[in-house]
Amino acid sequence: MxxxxxxxxxxxxxxxxxxxxxxxxxxxxxxxxxxxxxxxxxxxxxxxxxxxxxxxxxxxxxxxxxxxxxxxxxxxxxxxxxxxxxxxxxxxxxxxxxxxxxxxxxxxxxxxxxxxxxxxxxxxxxxxxxxxxxxxxxxxxxxxxxxxxxxxxxxxxxxxxxxxxxxxxxxxxxxxxxxxxxxxxxxxxxxxxxxxxxxxxxxxxxxxxxxxxxxxxxxxxxxxxxxxxxxxxxxxxxxxxxxxxxxxxxxxxxxxxxxxxxxxxxxxxxxxxxxxxxxxxxxxxxxxxxxxxxxxxxxxxxxxxxxxxxxxxxxxxxNQRSEKQNEILGYLYEVHGMYERAIKQDASQFKRYQKALHSVKLDLMQKGFDDFNNDATFNKIHSLNKEFSEQERSKEENLARLNEVIGLFKESVDKVFDRVSAFTFEKYKEQNDDEANKREFEEIKKMALYFRDRSLFYLDWYELSEEEIQEQRENADYNDALLQLHYSLENLQTLREFKEEADNNYQESLNDEKLQNDLREWRDLRNRPVEENKREFEEIKKMVLYFRNRCMFYLDWYELSEEEIQEYREKVDYNDSFFQLDYSLRNLQTLREYKETNEKVYQECLNDEKFQNDLREWRRTKRR
The missing domain is CATH 3.40.50.300 (P-loop containing nucleotide triphosphate hydrolases)
Structure with missing residues (x-):
């Protein structure tokens, strides 16, 4: 320049x-x-x-x-x-x-x-x-x-x-x-x-x-x-x-x-x-x-x-002294881990090939093929086995060379900082493997929580037989026991086995849109204070009572055809069935759906002044 x-x-x-x-x-x-x-x-x-x-x-x-x-x-x-x-x-x-x-x-x-x-x-x-x-x-x-x-x-x-x-x-x-x-x-x-x-x-x-x-x-x-x-x-x-x-x-x-x-x-x-x-x-x-x-x-x-x-x-x-040296070494060891995993994966693959060839050789021997020296098949197996063995040994040499190169990098990093860090690749692996395992542990626990909640949802939401009730209670207890586990490698293995067994069911359940919508409704209700839910339950029952009484009023007050009489009697029974419901989360949801269907008609009736006067007069005559 x-x-x-x-x-x-x-x-x-x-x-x-x-x-x-x-x-x-x-x-x-x-x-x-x-x-x-x-x-x-x-x-x-x-x-x-x-x-x-x-x-x-x-x-x-x-x-x-x-x-x-x-x-x-x-x-x-x-x-x-x-x-x-x-x-x-x-x-x-x-x-x-x-x-x-x-x-x-x-x-x-x-x-x-x-x-x-x-x-x-x-x-x-x-x-x-x-x-x-x-x-x-x-x-x-x-x-x-x-x-x-x-x-x-x-x-x-x-x-x-x-x-x-x-x-x-x-x-x-x-x-x-x-x-x-x-x-x-x-x-x-x-x-x-x-x-x-x-x-x-x-x-x-x-x-x-x-x-x-x-x-x-x-x-x-x-x-x-x-x-x-x-x-x-x-x-x-x-x-x-x-x-x-x-x-x-x-x-x-x-x-x-x-x-x-x-x-x-x-x-x-x-x-x-x-x-x-x-x-x-x-x-x-x-x-x-x-x-x-x-x-x-x-x-x-x-x-x-x-x-x-x-x-x-x-x-x-x-505002604390930074461990910049160990942080940089952590990035270096991350590269070390990437290469180590790739090399070990290759070595494992060649080892599997050798085992497969040995298995083929044994199968041939059981079938009566035992002329190792003259048979071309056995010669080919021997040749491949030797090649794969050499490849496996080459990967082991790669691992040794990797350790040497990373060691040289670490020495240069230590020189820049003018101090030798005690943070080794082994310590890095212990630290990061533990963190990864803990993350996996908590992720699988989310699955256990889902299944526990699903069982509780079934118990709250559906009419179940005694056998089904017992089954869902046992499922809830089983998943709750998994949720109580503290982190350890042994408990992680327990959760991994649980995941392997339940994963297909889990994915299918997550993809069931109607079930997921019902679960959300159930969680919303379950997370509300019980008193609020009960108040809402009783408020909607007042609407049910109103519609039941309205049908009885029609039967008493108007000249109706046989068909209309039958229709209003059925409506009385229909509303009475809702009125007889006892409090539960499922029944609260049922009443919510009832309210959503009838809210518009309900408001129109309440705003009809002549109709409300007739209804009041009918109620007075019923009390006499």
Missing amino acids: SVNFFNNQFSRAENHHNIESLEERYDLIARILNAKMENEGLEEYQSVLDNEFLEFASGVDSLKEKEIALLMLQEIQKELQLVASYPSLFQKTIVAVGGGFSAGKSTFLNNLLGLKLKLPEDMNPTTAIPTYCLKGQREVLMGFSQNGGMVELPNLAFDHQFLKSLGFNLKEIMPFMLLSAPSAPFEFLCFIDTLGFNPANQGYMGGDKEASKESLKHAKHILWLISCERGELHKDDLEFLKELYEEGKQVFIVLSRADRRTKSQLEEVAIKIGETLEDNGIEFKGICAYSAKRYQEYKEFSEKSKVFDSLEEFLMKL
Whole structure:
């Protein structure tokens, strides 16, 4: 890249009021380009990735996710560059601040961290390069070069307007910045000021969507800012939050510009946003109101309100020294596990082939074929068996080589952190296998809960024979016993056997639309207080009594044909059968269906004044 190139680019923006001088800009870019990181651990990691790993991976064809594994190893390299460039960063828990443009992310961080060296603020999109903000000994803005080096930056606003004035994409040579400040209140937290997206139809600015996702990827915890002026969660936010939740991120919602709404309006907006998230299956850690102008007032309001949560409490729980080294090793061991499973699966397959050949050989011998030396079939079996045995042995060698390569990667990671971690692949497997087993345990328990509830539903909902009642009670007790099991490998095996036996029935039951609708109705009724259900039951019975009496009134009051008399007598009996029902959830549902069918006629009758007067007169004559 030549000096003439920069001069040509700078000439486009000589009048831009935010630019100091051509020399200063040239010096800045030259320093970024020349900044390099020299770190023995990083160099070793790169060497293992380019040589030992690629040589090993070329001999393993069965892993379908080879590209994913390579990308994960490259992501680890980026993380290590960050750690090597600013070692104290690895002690921090990363919290990303995300949200749409003009949600107030930079203003929020300036206030939260008490920054004197401000992040750029504006109602237009400002944050152009992701910035890491953390507590440090002095207030300074540093730039990370694409080579892994760091440079101290002048006090310029690195916003979209500044980047545009340069005439080329500065992010390509300086992908992110770091702002250190002694005023930051959280010793072990590092906040990322991420890029926002444009409103509605415009989406993200160019590559900013991917750049924002890249920044958010480095954080497990997300503060998502939404301007309270929007009044609700927009589609753009919702789609982004859904992706973050699916990636396992912990999200805390911050309603910014809280001073522009009344406090009751803020609570209404918060409730609406919470309901939208829950309706879309998105869990969140809390929601608070925030105002840059009246920070303390709205902080106290959030902490006292029943609707809002304390942001400070959420952040204080996160304010702990990060285990970044073990986190990175965890990603490395995830790649190890992917290859190990693929290789073991291949080895197991070749072992099965050998067993199958041995079985064929025994079958032939039983049929009288025993000339091992001269028979072509036996020779072919022997040849195949030898080939499969060699393939199995080759896979065992692959496993040994895998362990060596991962060991080299771990050594390089330990060098970057300047400490040897005790977190081994064996410990990783113990930890993750246990977590996976617990998830499986709880998933199968959901099936047991479903079957228990289904049996209780049958008992409440249907007219059953004594034998059927006994059967459903036993089923409910059996599934309830499974629900009482505590986690252990033995109990997990018990639940696995239960799942294997019941899975077909479970899937068929879930696909029965009418049954599922009835179950939902039953659960709604069962979850209501019994007294409420009984009150509703008695209220509908009053309607039944009304229709029964109306039919008796017709029989007494009017001249009817024989057919009409018969019809009204049948209606009296029909309504009387409902009136005789005793309380149960099934009978309550039956009366609900009765009410739904007759509600319109009932209201019309009640509004017919002449008819009501005649009915009252009839009742008086009946009482005489």
